[in-house]
Amino acid sequence: MSSLSDKITQQIKGMPEDISFGYAQLIISGQQYQSAAKILERLQKKGVIRKLSKGIFFKPKITPFGEKIPxxxxxxxxxxxxxxxxxxxxxxxxxxxxxxxxxxxxxxxxxxxxxxxxxxxxxxxxxxxxxxxxxxxxxxxxxxxxxxxxxxxxxIPDLDIKSAITMFKKQVGQLDEKRLLELIGYALKYPPRVRALLGALLTAMGKRIETKPLSDSLNPLTTFKLNIDETLLPSALEWNIQ
Known part of the structure; x- marks a missing residue:
């Protein structure tokens, strides 16, 4: 028990304050959960941790306004x-x-x-x-x-479409080729309007990435009414986006 107690105490000591954790975040086996519960109870009594809800705890962070809850x-x-x-x-x-x-x-x-x-x-x-x-x-x-x-x-409520397109471009623009290929792969699992919008974004941004999987997955007769015109996204019509 003492070795497990030391192990859990050291793990918690290395955690940031104001961060919640459960048993799954502790490097222990499922067979040790019952013993861990007793150890965590003792740490609560010492004020080292606080209980948020059943099985969920956090290290308290003291601010000038009192103890901060996650x-x-x-x-x-x-x-x-x-x-x-x-x-x-x-x-x-x-x-x-x-x-x-x-x-x-x-x-x-x-x-x-x-x-x-x-x-x-x-x-x-x-x-x-x-x-x-x-x-x-x-x-x-x-x-x-x-x-x-x-x-x-x-x-999305009270969305500004221009700001949204700007944000999408920023997020996509930060991805390297490997992550872009992953994004395209995941997009193929999403509805067609997502594939079309991602394809239009990549085309408009001049990304040297293969967008053919996206275009091949779309029905060329389908139009996507997203309230996006060519002033916001120059490649919109190319991807049947309106």
């Missing part, structure tokens, strides 16, 4: 992992607000996962499940969030 994203973080691996990510208006696409935030946060349905009700934090288009990992969840924003373009 925000929504930190509270939800342990739910995004399974056996130490990311299998879900936050999407919807909460994400789009962080991306600067809307000033509004839904009262219910959406959590996307391929094989899990995640629902959370913790005080004022409510989260519901949506299905992701591909398996989620630490390496791809940000790309999937970008594609989600393209998919939901017409549903």
């Amino acid at each position: 925000g929504e994203e930190q509270v939800l973080k342990p739910y995004l992992y399974q056996d130490g691996k990311r299998t879900a990510y936050i999407t919807g208006n909460y994400l789009y607000n962080q991306m600067g696409l809307t000033t509004q935030v839904s009262a219910t946060i959406q959590i996307a996962s391929r094989n899990r349905r995640i629902f959370v009700s913790r005080g004022t934090i409510q989260a519901t499940a949506v299905k992701s288009y591909v398996d989620v990992s630490d390496e791809n969840y940000q790309l999937l969030g970008l594609l989600d924003a393209m998919k939901d373009l017409k549903q």
